[in-house]
Amino acid sequence: MKIKDFRVTPLFCRFKQPYFWAQGRHDGAHIALVHIETEEGILGLGETPATMMPIHPILSFLNTVKPLLIGQSICDISHLIREIYTRSFGIETASHSSPRIANQIFAGVELALWDALGKTVNLPVYDILGGKIHKEISYFGFIQGDTVDELSSHAKELSDDGFEVLYLKVGRGEDFDFQATKAVRESIGGKRLRVDPNEAWSSLQAENMIRKLSQFDLEMVEQPISALSGVNGLKSLKTNCSIPLAADQSVFTPEEAETMCSSGAVNLVTVGLHETGGILGFKKVASIAEVFGIDICLHGVFETGITTCASLQAASTIPNLDDGNQIMFQLLEEDLVLKPDLRPNSGKIKVLTGPGLGFELNEDAVKRATDAYKNLPR
Ligand SMILES: [Mg+2]
Missing domain, CATH: 3.20.20.120 (Enolase-like C-terminal domain)
Incomplete structure (x- = not known):
């Protein structure tokens, strides 16, 4: 149940029609698609949408995560997410200097870990x-x-x-x-x-x-x-x-x-x-x-x-x-x-x-x- 690979794919998903709100008009969604693969060949998927911040810094941060995940157990979601946050925004402690930013960036990793774990034990995540x-x-x-x-x-x-x-x-x-x-x-x-x-x-x-x-x-x-x-x-x-x-x-x-x-x-x-x-x-x-x-x-x-x-x-x-x-x-x-x-x-x-x-x-x-x-x- 160890993680073998981690990849991120940037996507642009067009809207059917322009989206209008107080912040103007948007034509589509920028998405970082997160793939986590286990040694057994199970693929977990998650996504980090780039709505509240641009996609380039999101991709840069996500690309630093791979060495922290490879070889780790898919069951250790709490520990792995804590490690990722601390290495990215903390200073050798668990404190985070930018929790709002970190949440937006790394949610896609957390979702992919849950997807992989659920598929590994053949249960929906709610169970x-x-x-x-x-x-x-x-x-x-x-x-x-x-x-x-x-x-x-x-x-x-x-x-x-x-x-x-x-x-x-x-x-x-x-x-x-x-x-x-x-x-x-x-x-x-x-x-x-x-x-x-x-x-x-x-x-x-x-x-x-x-x-x-x-x-x-x-x-x-x-x-x-x-x-x-x-x-x-x-x-x-x-x-x-x-x-x-x-x-x-x-x-x-x-x-x-x-x-x-x-x-x-x-x-x-x-x-x-x-x-x-x-x-x-x-x-x-x-x-x-x-x-x-x-x-x-x-x-x-x-x-x-x-x-x-x-x-x-x-x-x-x-x-x-x-x-x-x-x-x-x-x-x-x-x-x-x-x-x-x-x-x-x-x-x-x-x-x-x-x-x-x-x-x-x-x-x-x-x-x-x-x-x-x-x-x-x-
Ligand atoms: Mg609202």
């Missing part, structure tokens, strides 16, 4: 973690489009497909946000609606916008102001607005989860495997939120179905899971997961029962995404 609590996970309908008309018509489509929670990106200008939220509310009837300005608003703007948008019966506003405003920024906003708030970019680490959850500033924490460093970090943050009676909502970055599969494994084991979770693979022109079919049925995906993370890779799609990365303009 190794102590068993699943949920048999299926519920997701929100993620509204896409550039114009108000496009957003409204996609919202109707998602609502008709059976999604009970709809999710709209705002932070694209006061008038646009108002018109888009109004149109979406009209097209989805009484279904639950959440909005996410992605830190775009100042405290003053947030207070005014939340007041204006509250007439559209919003269930939650996600990270309305910059994470740099800290817990106090969200806490002060919450005092003056009636709509529940969620923390997203404010929480990556267990320490941040404890500070945010104990403050009373938010009713929900939106966080995923790539902010928390993988499955173990995600479970740690979820446990902290649970102590404060706060649910965890799976967060997505520009990722593929590999992360969806890993998230299903992890999320199925936590009791305090929200029912409006996020998936992103559906935005891709072509996903990297060949089987099983991940498309939600009435907003729900069944937890995967195959060994490891539970999926089969689409090798042809990987080849095409490898070529797409090589052909990107430099």
